[in-house]
Amino acid sequence: GAGVSQSPSNKVTEKGKDVELRCDPISGHTALYWYRQSLGQGLEFLIYFQGNSAPDKSGLPSDRFSAERTGGSVSTLTIQRTQQEDSAVYLCASSLHITRTDTQYFGPGTRLTVL
Amino acid sequence: GESVGLHLPTLSVQEGDNSIINCAYSNSASDYFIWYKQESGKGPQFIIDIRSNMDKRQGQRVTVLLNKTVKHLSLQIAATQPGDSAVYFCALTDKLIFGTGTRLQVFP
Numbered sequence: 001g002a003g004v005s006q007s008p009s010n011k012v013t014e015k016g017k018d019v020e021l022r023c024d025p026i027s028g029h030t031a032l033y034w035y036r037q038s039l040g041q042g043l044e045f046l047i048y049f050q051g052n053s054a055p056d057k058s059g060l061p062s063d064r065f066s067a068e069r070t071g072g073s074v075s076t077l078t079i080q081r082t083q084q085e086d087s088a089v090y091l092c093a094s095s096l097h098i099t100r101t102d103t104q105y106f107g108p109g110t111r112l113t114v115l
Numbered sequence: 116g117e118s119v120g121l122h123l124p125t126l127s128v129q130e131g132d133n134s135i136i137n138c139a140y141s142n143s144a145s146d147y148f149i150w151y152k153q154e155s156g157k158g159p160q161f162i163i164d165i166r167s168n169m170d171k172r173q174g175q176r177v178t179v180l181l182n183k184t185v186k187h188l189s190l191q192i193a194a195t196q197p198g199d200s201a202v203y204f205c206a207l208t209d210k211l212i213f214g215t216g217t218r219l220q221v222f223p
Contacts, residue, residue: 033211104161
C-alpha cells in the first residue's frame with residue numbers, strides 16, 4: 001500500500017471491555033512498532049516486531065496489553081479489560097529493515113476513548 | 116532515567132521568518148536522531164535525520180544541528196510557511212525515545 005494504515009480511526013468503548021486495534025504496514029517492511037501517545041506526552045513505545053524474531057514486548061504497560069503479527073504483515077494490538085487511563089492515540093509504524101536506525105513510517109493512529 | 120525534553124511547548128512565528136525548535140536529551144549512547152512533524156489528527160511524518168557522527172545536516176528549508184557535548188538537538192526551518200504549523204518532536208530512534216513536542220504556530 002501507499003502507507004501505513006490503521007483501523008478503526010476512532011474507538012469509543014466502555015471500561016472493562018476488550019478492544020482490538022489493527023495495523024497494516026507498508027508492503028515489504030519487516031519491522032513494525034506500536035506506540036501510545038497520550039495528551040501532552042511523548043510517544044511511548046509499546047512493542048516491536050522484527051522479521052521472524054520474537055517481539056520486543058518491553059514497553060507493554062501491563063498484561064492487559066498484547067499484540068501479534070500474522071504472516072509478517074498485519075498486526076493487531078489487543079487491550080483487555082480497558083481502563084480509562086488507556087485512553088490515548090495508538091500509533092503504528094513500520095520500517096523497511098529490522099535495525100532501529102531505519103526510518104519509521106507512521107500510520108494515522110487510532111484514537112481510543114474509554115468511558 | 117532516559118528522557119527527551121523540548122525547551123518550549125509552543126513557538127509562534129510570523130510567516131517568512133525562520134523557526135528554531137530545540138530538544139535536549141539525556142541518553143548519551145544514542146546513534147540516530149530524527150525530527151518528526153505531526154499535524155492535527157495525523158501520524159508523525161519524517162522530516163530529517165542525523166547520525167551521531169555528524170553535527171549538521173541540511174534538507175529542503177530544514178537544517179538539523181546536533182551538539183553531542185551538551186546533548187542538544189535543534190531543527191531550523193527557513194522561511195516558515197503556514198503549512199509548517201504542526202507539532203514537532205525529536206526522537207532518539209535507536210533507543211525508541213521520543214520528545215513531547217513543540218507546537219509551531221505560523222501567523223500571516
